[in-house]
Amino acid sequence: MTPALDDAVYLDHHATTPVDERVAEEMTPYLTENFGNPASDDHLYGAKAKEGVEQAREQISEVLNCRKEEIIFTSGATESDNLATKGVADYAERKDKGNHIITGETEHEAVLEACEVLEERGFDVTYLPVDENGLINPDDVEEAIRDDTLLISIMAANNEIGTIAPLKEIGKVAKDNEVFFHTDAVQAVGYVPIDVEEMGIDLMSISAHKIYGPKGIGALYVRRRNPKVKLDPLIHGGGHERGWRSGTLNVPSIVGLGKAVQLADKEMDERRQHVDELTSYMWDRFNSKLDDVVLNGHPEKRIPNNLNVSFLGVENKALVQNLQPELAVSAGSACTTGKVEASHVLQAIGGDEERWHSAVRFGLGKDNTKEEIEHATDQVIQSVSRLRKLQIS
């Protein structure tokens, strides 16, 4: 039988998070009594559902500093990333307005694979390298721009190593060169203040389940003026979301996304401080108790809930196994789990095979306690020491 979850410490918040009670509470009436279809609002049922959707749009646009009409609800950030890249590329192709996309080597698979599909269709894609801390250089972005560049897509914070991109600088390069700028901000929401005006962002992907909302819901911000982003839909049908994403709206989840974004923003300072204290504690303890530990990602420019550490000489899969069932951590990102090859993100920051194959990602959350982290840290230290001894003898 699977052991009870109560016995395990959950440190995989980059993969997903639990739904906050307050979010669930907000959603519940929209599952039962307010079940109407917001597109069918000639009566009270539809009108009530529409009210919920518009409230969520309002909550999100307030946090991002955009207008309500600029939010498109999707099934999650994978779809948002696909809509941003393929949608803008499709329109550009149709209107003969460019053929080239700039992205980074450490992007999420949703962006990378969408770009690969576009390459197969004849688009040119530049995959920019990052430095040893996972940072993209805005000068490299500028140099890569060509006359036919239609989109720059660079993520706000990396889901494996936590590195935060220089969004404002990249946004400026995009504006100066009149190229659209998309950012996958899934991991940044709640930890990095995002202002689409100040940062020159034209398109932005977010997801609810990474910020204590439900799974299967996300949004794409699409700028409507200065400049107006032109994109084609991926999904056609009844013309919902101004024709950009047809399909009956997932009202309860949209309500949950709105609440989750609002809470993430309101509680940003305390969440940041809390997880920062815990990840600092973990890192200090690893360093004082173990030799040959390497931090992956930027020492300062990182989301405070992320700690990606290579325990040299220890295979990460073996370590994670050894920590079962007490610790829920990830060797590499959830999306690449199962593949034997090293994470594309770790490969991009350099180093050697040993570093890549000994990396463990700790993703902390607002509800982790000091006691949990002390326990988890001890467990990791013990396991690493044990596995290293086994290998020597």
Ligand SMILES: *Cc1c(COP(=O)(O)O)cnc(C)c1O
């Ligand atoms: C999880 C994640 C996604 C995918 O989001 P879904 O809503 O699960 O589709 C995209 N980008 C990043 C950076 C992520 O961490």
